[in-house]
Amino acid sequence: MSKLTRSVWAEVSLDNIAFNVRQFNEFIGPDCELMAVVKANGYGHGALETAYTMIANGTNWLAVALPEEGVRLRRGGITAPILVLGAVGADELDVCVAADLAVTVFEPHIARLLSQAAAAQQKSAKVHIKVDTGMGRLGLLPKDFGDLVELVRSLPGLEIQGVFTHFAQAEQEDLEYTRRQWERFQKVREDLRARGISIPYTHAANTAAALFFPESHLDLVRVGLGIYGMYPDARRPLELKPALSLKTRVAFVKRVPAGSAVSYNSTYVTERETSIAVLPIGYADGLARGLSNKGKVLIAGTLCPIVGMVTMDHTLVDVGDLPVSIGDEVILLGSDGTNCIHAHDWADLLGTINYEITSRLSSRVERVYK
Ligand SMILES: Cc1ncc(COP(=O)(O)O)c(C=O)c1O
Numbered sequence: 001m002s003k004l005t006r007s008v009w010a011e012v013s014l015d016n017i018a019f020n021v022r023q024f025n026e027f028i029g030p031d032c033e034l035m036a037v038v039k040a041n042g043y044g045h046g047a048l049e050t051a052y053t054m055i056a057n058g059t060n061w062l063a064v065a066l067p068e069e070g071v072r073l074r075r076g077g078i079t080a081p082i083l084v085l086g087a088v089g090a091d092e093l094d095v096c097v098a099a100d101l102a103v104t105v106f107e108p109h110i111a112r113l114l115s116q117a118a119a120a121q122q123k124s125a126k127v128h129i130k131v132d133t134g135m136g137r138l139g140l141l142p143k144d145f146g147d148l149v150e151l152v153r154s155l156p157g158l159e160i161q162g163v164f165t166h167f168a169q170a171e172q173e174d175l176e177y178t179r180r181q182w183e184r185f186q187k188v189r190e191d192l193r194a195r196g197i198s199i200p201y202t203h204a205a206n207t208a209a210a211l212f213f214p215e216s217h218l219d220l221v222r223v224g225l226g227i228y229g230m231y232p233d234a235r236r237p238l239e240l241k242p243a244l245s246l247k248t249r250v251a252f253v254k255r256v257p258a259g260s261a262v263s264y265n266s267t268y269v270t271e272r273e274t275s276i277a278v279l280p281i282g283y284a285d286g287l288a289r290g291l292s293n294k295g296k297v298l299i300a301g302t303l304c305p306i307v308g309m310v311t312m313d314h315t316l317v318d319v320g321d322l323p324v325s326i327g328d329e330v331i332l333l334g335s336d337g338t339n340c341i342h343a344h345d346w347a348d349l350l351g352t353i354n355y356e357i358t359s360r361l362s363s364r365v366e367r368v369y370k
Contacts, residue, residue: 007249008281009366011334012045016241018057020227023238025058028210032217035061035203037224039069039085044286044358045228045244046367048076054227055080063222067092070101083128083162085222087138093117093125102126102161106140111152118157127152128162128201133184134177135168142184146191153197162201163192167216170208171232178213208232230343230354242342244358245334246287246365250299251314252278253324262316263308268293275319277304279330282313286361287332290350298331298339299324333357 024034036054038047051062051073062078064070065086073082083102090113096103097117105111105127118125129149132139140148145163152158165185170178185204192199205216207226212235225232229242255275262268262276270276277299283289287310295306300322307318317330333341343354350357 006280006364006366007251008285008364009247009368010044010361011245011247011368011370012050013241013243013245013370014050014053015370016229016243017045017050017053017227020229020240020243021054021057021059023240024210024221024223024226027238028217028221031219033060033201033220034058035063035083035220035222036227037063037085037206037222038073039063039065039224040359041069043224043228043230043355044361046369048073048078049367049369050228050243051076051078051080059227061220063224064101067095067099067101071095071099074099074101081126081161094121097121097123097125100126102128104128104130104138105152106130106132106138106148108148108151111148111155111158115155115157124157124159126161127158128164129160131163131165131185131188133165133181133188135166135181137166139165142188142191145188146195146197149192149197149199150195160199162203162219163188163199164201164203164222167204167206167209167213170206170213170216173212173233173235175213178209178216182213182216211235211237225355228358230358242334244343244361246332246361247334248279248281248330248332250277250324250326250328250330251280252326253319254278261308262318263292264311265309267309268307268316268318270318275321275324276307277317277319277324277328277330279315279317279332280313281315281332282311284312284362285364286357287315288346288350288357288360291346294349295332295346296341298334298336298341299328301336301338303339303341 036059042050063083070082130139131145201219205221209216210221229240260270292309296303343357
């Protein structure tokens with residue numbers, strides 16, 4: 001059977017990913033390493049394909065959220081060190097040891113179980129111990145951290161590769177909260193030094209901290225958003241190139257008279273005779289329903305409004321008097337050389353963040369690598 005191709009696809013520019021990796025490496029300098037965060041299918045860009053490009057261009061580490069994401073990378077042939085950032089369940093530890101995935105540890109019970117899993121496989125398990133300095137999510141509070149590190153050091157089969165924390169608001173122009181987190185992290189590091197403990201990698205920075213709070217670079221930075229060419233806010237201290245474009249083709253176009261209602265609930269009624277283009281993409285693909293009567297797409301060099309409700313599989317666009325035909329290419333995210341629609345444009349309309357836009361592009365959208 002010939003390959004089925006649907007006319008909805010995400011073009012991922014591996015050149016732009018390579019460019020972004022090189023930009024970050026230059027920015028952080030030779031004493032700091034780059035950990036590329038490829039969780040959630042590489043923020044929607046495709047974890048395995050982008051990981052190969054990242055590694056070929058100077059990324060030393062990868063990070064995922066789930067063990068199964070790490071296993072998929074291993075099965076795809078990735079041999080670089082991989083850190084699982086999320087909470088690993090007791091029944092996932094064996095897999096982490098077998099696939100040589102470093103585990104984030106923040107409490108004693110899972111550390112003991114990981115030590116047992118390592119012993120059972122006669123391997124050593126890599127560990128990064130996480131301290132919560134103010135994110136309020138995973139991580140042990142600073143006052144208990146030194147004791148946990150001592151415990152993990154005493155358990156057989158565990159190799160502590162790193163200690164780390166995560167910033168809650170490094171994208172804010174006011175860095176007061178971030179500095180407070182940073183000071184708490186410094187105290188943790190001093191406590192470890194006072195105990196005579198030295199750990200190979202200390203890390204804290206995500207994209208925002210890497211860009212806006214360079215003193216937090218330490219031994220490595222964990223960069224997700226920026227590697228894909230997106231920014232945490234409007235500031236641009238480093239040139240990055242967006243890697244993903246979302247495209248489709250016009251499935252149908254129809255000339256309609258004034259007063260024609262469009263899509264569910266008839267929320268849009270044409271004011272004059274116009275052409276409505278039907279796009280074969282909807283919210284099941286990740287084109288958020290919240291863009292109904294708000295978003296725009298690029299057709300034939302023109303920004304045209306999405307009209308009526310976005311439906312599960314179809315979206316309607318008022319193309320006015322533009323000469324649009326079935327099969328014409330439509331850009332939903334990306335550039336036509338003149339205009340550009342960014343993930344953050346959607347995010348602004350939707351009251352969310354650019355992370356959510358690309359990571360929610362569904363598996364129905366074919367990824368095409370250029
Ligand atoms: C612990 C941790 N580190 C780093 C990152 C990467 O963040 P960013 O995409 O902002 O660079 C994330 C992403 O959520 C994370 O959870």
